[in-house]
Amino acid sequence: MTSETLEQKRAARKEWLSKLEFFDAFCSLYIDNNSEEFESAIASPEKLLAEMDRNGVSRAVVYHGNTGMVGAAYANNELAEGIKAYSDRLTGVWSILPEQCHELPDVEHIFVAMKENNIGALTLYPTWHRWIPNKLTIGRLMEAVAARKVPVYLPLGNGEGSWKWVYDFMKEFPTATTIVATLGLWGSDRNLRPLLENYPNLHAEMSQYWVPEGITDMAKIYGADRLLYGSGMPKMGFGSTMLSIVNLQLPEGDIEKIASGNIKRLLAWN
Amino acid sequence: MVTSVWNKPGTIANAFWERGWDFEAPETAPLPVYDMHGHMGSHNAIYFARCDAPEMVKHLKRSGIRRLVFSHHHALWGEFRNAQVRDICSQFPDVLRFYVAINPHRPQYIEEDLKLYDSFKPYVVGLKILAGYHKVVVTDKRYEKAMEFAAERKLPVLFHTWNGCPFNGLDPMTQLCKRYPTVTFFIGHSFSNWQAAKKLADQTENTYFELTSLPGQYGMIEHLVQEVGSKRIIFGTDMPWFDEFQHIGGILSAEISDEAKKDILCGNIERLLGKDW
């Protein structure tokens, strides 16, 4: 290798990095009052945006960090209000409930309400909110959600879902566009790979997937389209996973997808 | 775009960020990083595609790790012997070093392995005690031979520690660190709790706080640096559990000084063990 080639490589990498955008696919706002770690939580959109700037993250999908405790209706409203002024950088996630109790906009109105409130995705906390996610409870809603390709976050941990829960959800709604989140720090390939193999619309965010070269391996098997940069704020920070993503052994185009392209594509339904 | 932690010229974070790790020569790495907490071998509860020496070394080299010091999973939990671990290290002498895995349920192995300790050189760095998994408190008699050996030779001993754990939580670890002042204690995972780390740091001088699983946790590195000081923190990853870039990224993106980042990634270990080992 001549030194000129090395210089060219360096310059090309620097140029590519300067254009690489990070769009955090899994981030939360507001204090979880039931967590011992609440002191580190991000309590305001302004503080969150400052931390994003410090790390070079341009945009983020945010869910309400205290949805489990305060409930879906309250959290959905508070989140929509909180991010209103920052719609260019923050996109919200609303939590759903069984249709029969009419606590949230029904299937005829929810997508309009999401659009009006800058909400790009849905999620659910059936353990916290005491209900069973299946066709009986959210069948009509999920049919419309799947048809529109609205992404649905399936969170593990934080007093919520287990892998069994995710498996049951996907069996019930196999065509849904989903993002499994908060995978847990113990390498989750045994649980995640069968889902990626069997459900082509299932994705995973990587805030807690730290297996060495593991993102590269999964992207090679299931495609880079299926994996998303997520920070997991405020339990996790923005920066650590960013360094592993810029060093994946994948083509630049694949890294761009994981860093921001995939989440943009998934939010494009709105 | 605002200047971020990654694109501030002249910083360690910027050097790591912009470096083409796959095409740059290893000797031009911004820092020689020492990973003081690794493992090797398969695991009962986790699929590791790259948990044997050749694949691990590839990852270590391309992420700028100068040395990984590890204890083998199967020496900790199975019948794999430390002498076999030495042989693995000897195949990758420029990167791999090991801790003698101490299993309190195998007193005969402890005795045999301590006798062999000098034959494990130059690859052996100290001992590893995993009390939370073996469910034998660190102050138990079954570790005494190993601890006395380490005290006599002033060796480092890496402990798995966890706040609230009866086997390697704050109280038994405090007792042990005071009992063996000549041992260098590497407090693995820093109890996963900076408050507990501070309590031990305040009462002892022979303790260094190791970071496995903590970089990446929001605010954790900042708290530890503030409470125990960057001079007493060392880097580790549980490799092959956790990606080197991910953990290094957690240090580099923390809101701490460049000097503190350097202390953690290499400076403290070079002060403790030197550069030639």
Ligand SMILES: [Zn+2]
């Ligand atoms: Zn370990």
